[in-house]
């Protein structure tokens with residue numbers, strides 16, 4: 134991977150205007166403090182009305198399309214849990230042939246999006262996702278990652294972090310919660326050689342919407358791995374929904390980057406990091422961790438940060454500064 | 467010969483006689499139906515279908531998108547997606563492949579998508595056995611698909627074309643499967659008549675696109691959450707559509723007969739009018755069953771036969787009428803209903819339909835070969851009262867009867 138060019142400082146904010154029009158409609162059944170809605174709403178503002186959404190089973194599906202109501206002002210489809218990638222493959226193939234046969238205007242650009250959770254992406258839907266990438270279908274795959282099977286009540290998934298307590302990996306006397314590490318979905322997606330891969334975080338909306346735009350412009354499959362805070366699953370007060378996501382980035386737990394045609398770029402540099410305990414402390418799912426376990430998590434992040442800096446060729450994510458307050462007052466950043 | 471018996475004499479459409487295996491006949495029918503999206507995963511004995519379709523697409527003979535998916539779960543998912551977009555779709559499978567799709571099969575029904583699937587039937591593991599019996603397609607009976615079972619390459623060819631017309635009819639909008647014997651039909655070269663002008667096929671079965679689709683100008687939500695307040699009503703519409711489809715299946719078959727000169731009916735009776743003993747069967751063995759009937763008749767036993775062609779919707783009234791006067795009904799099942807009230811799935815359904823005991827005969831399991839003598843022996847035992855009704859009997863199984 135090529136090191137990034139001179140980093141322009143802030144990511145390309147406000148490169149385009151978001152429309153007033155809401156295509157993700159209000160009145161959904163998502164939890165207070167759930168950021169799925171933030172992701173879906175901005176996704177549709179960028180992608181616009183000529184978009185078809187495939188939504189595998191999960192929180193987003195059960196909370197937004199309870200018959201006869203819907204929060205989606207675009208065609209939307211649910212089939213099952215494990216097949217977002219293959220359902221979208223079929224839709225995309227159909228659009229191609231229907232354009233050739235003159236059923237659909239060949240000049241019309243229709244986005245096909247999969248909007249899927251981490252289980253539907255990293256676990257049960259992994260095969261369908263990989264097949265879709267491999268065959269090169271032009272589909273935007275958006276994975277909202279709340280780090281567990283939240284729809285069924287906080288069971289662990291392939292992206293649940295080390296140490297988090299989940300109902301199928303509870304913190305016990307023997308084991309401190311989940312003992313596996315987060316599956317690196319963006320890296321796995323990039324390994325398929327698809328044109329555009331990015332990580333994003335709804336706390337940094339401009340960065341996120343820019344990535345939706347780039348994903349839509351990609352000439353093949355694209356993959357967006359988006360961290361999504363979950364009130365019941367992560368156990369924080371709803372008012373911290375965005376704060377906890379900021380801490381994920383500020384601590385280096387979550388790094389916003391993109392891999393554009395193989396070119397790796399950190400889109401949100403963090404000159405000085407907060408200790409990961411700031412991110413962990415806000416959440417009930419990590420409450421049981423002993424100091425040495427928190428240290429172990431910090432060590433993993435330090436290693437990951439080192440690796441990212443090495444790839445970029447300079448220090449885009451800085452060292453931990455213990456003097457930083459965990460919660461920065463708004464506007465002081 | 468049955469087909470020709472029912473068919474009107476005159477042939478409106480010019481046809482040519484060719485020789486194809488059952489699998490290649492199905493692939494040709496799919497091509498002539500101008501299918502738009504094909505999702506394919508190989509499994510014996512259907513593989514030659516998806517291979518031939520890949521050739522058609524790659525040679526430019528068929529303008530379709532061919533998706534070589536990574537599993538049958540994805541094959542069914544992809545055709546569901548494509549059909550939801552409004553495309554005419556096809557996939558095909560057998561055995562474990564069907565079971566791997568299973569989760570998605572009722573979804574095509576609930577979304578009311580006219581997916582058409584072929585099936586060269588094959589038994590199920592374990593032990594692994596790639597040969598033909600009807601264990602796979604029988605597992606679809608409760609799901610709401612239209613299920614055709616065919617006897618020959620010609621019938622499979624004709625039925626695939628009919629299936630598109632039926633599935634896409636606005637009174638129906640349901641998926642349909644066309645099954646035929648693994649190997650005995652799928653791999654055997656047979657003569658068949660096909661229209662010279664392929665356009666005739668699309669004229670007979672035009673792509674209607676009349677179902678609810680993903681359309682950016684008219685957004686709809688397909689597969690929304692159906693709460694207890696709504697699920698049953700929505701599902702019941704699919705139940706009603708399947709019931710209605712019987713009429714549409716019949717119309718489509720009759721119309722096919724008028725255009726192409728061949729029709730099959732929903733059921734094919736053979737010498738049943740005055741029969742005291744009837745043998746009910748399905749698939750390619752119906753040919754030898756008819757031979758048995760002829761032999762029994764020569765020996766003074768008033769026998770007849772009934773071929774099941776449409777398993778879903780179940781043509782109960784027709785079956786009742788055809789078998790009303792028959793004393794002894796034997797059902798040759800080619801799949802096992804493990805531990806069921808009767809050990810063959812069709813035996814159960816026929817018994818429930820005629821409300822009389824049936825002679826429950828299992829044969830060809832795992833493609834164990836049988837011949838007309840073996841069926842004859844079974845029929846003679848039934849005729850002489852040596853077998854009891856409602857008891858499973860096997861033909862060709864070593865160490866049992």
Ligand SMILES: Cc1ncc(C[n+]2csc(CCOP(=O)(O)OP(=O)(O)O)c2C)c(N)n1
Nearest residue numbers: 507508509510537538561562563564565566
């Ligand atoms: C669910 C299911 N689908 C399809 C098949 C048919 N099938 C058997 S082996 C095989 C291919 C195996 O390929 P690979 O894993 O590369 O092994 P190889 O034969 O090359 O050794 C297929 C498609 C099956 N047995 N089960």
